[in-house]
Amino acid sequence: xxxxxxxxxxxxxxxxxxxxxxxxxxxxxxxxxxxxxxxxxxxxxxxxxxxxxxxxxxxxxxxxxxxxxxxxxxxxxxxxxxxxxxxxxxxxxxxxxxxxxxxxxxxxxxxxxxxxxxxxxxxxxxxxxxxxxxxxxxxxxxxxxxxxxxxxxxxxxxxxxxxxxxxxxxxxxxxxxxxxxxxxxxxxxxxxxxxxxxxxxxxxxxxxxxxxxxxxxxxxxxxxxxxxxxxxxxxxxxxxxxxxxxxxxxxxxxxxxxxxxxxxxxxxxxxxxxxxxxxxxxxxxxxxxxxxxxxxxxxxxxxxxxxxxxxxxxxxxxxxxxxxxxxxxxxxxxxxxxx
Ligand code: ADP
Ligand code: MG
Numbered sequence: 001x002x003x004x005x006x007x008x009x010x011x012x013x014x015x016x017x018x019x020x021x022x023x024x025x026x027x028x029x030x031x032x033x034x035x036x037x038x039x040x041x042x043x044x045x046x047x048x049x050x051x052x053x054x055x056x057x058x059x060x061x062x063x064x065x066x067x068x069x070x071x072x073x074x075x076x077x078x079x080x081x082x083x084x085x086x087x088x089x090x091x092x093x094x095x096x097x098x099x100x101x102x103x104x105x106x107x108x109x110x111x112x113x114x115x116x117x118x119x120x121x122x123x124x125x126x127x128x129x130x131x132x133x134x135x136x137x138x139x140x141x142x143x144x145x146x147x148x149x150x151x152x153x154x155x156x157x158x159x160x161x162x163x164x165x166x167x168x169x170x171x172x173x174x175x176x177x178x179x180x181x182x183x184x185x186x187x188x189x190x191x192x193x194x195x196x197x198x199x200x201x202x203x204x205x206x207x208x209x210x211x212x213x214x215x216x217x218x219x220x221x222x223x224x225x226x227x228x229x230x231x232x233x234x235x236x237x238x239x240x241x242x243x244x245x246x247x248x249x250x251x252x253x254x255x256x257x258x259x260x261x262x263x264x265x266x267x268x269x270x271x272x273x274x275x276x277x278x279x280x281x282x283x284x285x286x287x288x289x290x291x292x293x294x295x296x297x298x299x300x301x302x303x304x305x306x307x308x309x310x311x312x313x314x315x316x317x318x319x320x321x322x323x324x325x326x327x328x329x330x331x332x333x334x335x336x337x338x339x
Pocket of ligand 2: 043045
């Protein structure tokens, strides 16, 4: 496994399209690292620069401590798995897996040994003689992965490899892929636009927007302490309110005046207030020392294990989530006290 160090990577397509606006990022050897961001934020461009398939306009790139900016793709110990599989459909699984080794000129005996080993590893041992176009999407993605791993790269790049799969299979491959990475110890740079996928799989995540890194951290750091409003929204936090007035221990956001926990450290008077839907209490028995708001239930969404309420408070939307058992159920149109 190799570490990766990026410094000031920039890439522009045409005059107005800045894909990467100066990316600094350090990825540790053996890390499962995820680039997370909306479509068009520059994820694929960054991966292609790591692979050597795209040239950066500016910046430095080291892989395993070695400057690689001028090293061509096939001389980097880096392999890529694409969303589209990029397999040869008319060839057998075995020939697909052996392709890279053949290109490298490995002798047949060595080639066969490695192919058998990786096929076993990825649970495709019984399929090696099949043609790829006879296999399911999940099987094809496993083969694409095995084909990238058989060459024993120090770094594996994965560009949204699971997004074409249905939810069940996707969840299963998320777990398998994460286990595989830990067993092999290869550095993974994984790209996704799905924050749940990123949180489940990664050691660390970099959130990208418009070619700029917004935050780097562990899944819990990013979910629990988003660095800015973009990251908070992207991680699925709905209840985000701009602070319009504040003092050391209270804030106003238009919802109403809210007292802050005195233990809460604040270094700036303005900013954003984020309210976690699961911490809100609805109904009559709001504890006396809680902040109280009055709101109206606009929508009630049944989500199985919990109920989601879409409320309005002083014309601002607010989401609350309550457990589904032994709770009073509120109806659309009800006025409720919110703690
Ligand atoms: P992502 O993978 O996050 O969806 P990309 O890296 O593919 O984003 O694209 C980032 C930006 O760069 C987008 O605005 C995209 O339109 C632009 N872009 C990417 N590749 C090219 C290209 N070959 N030519 C022109 N513009 C490109
Ligand atoms: Mg992309």
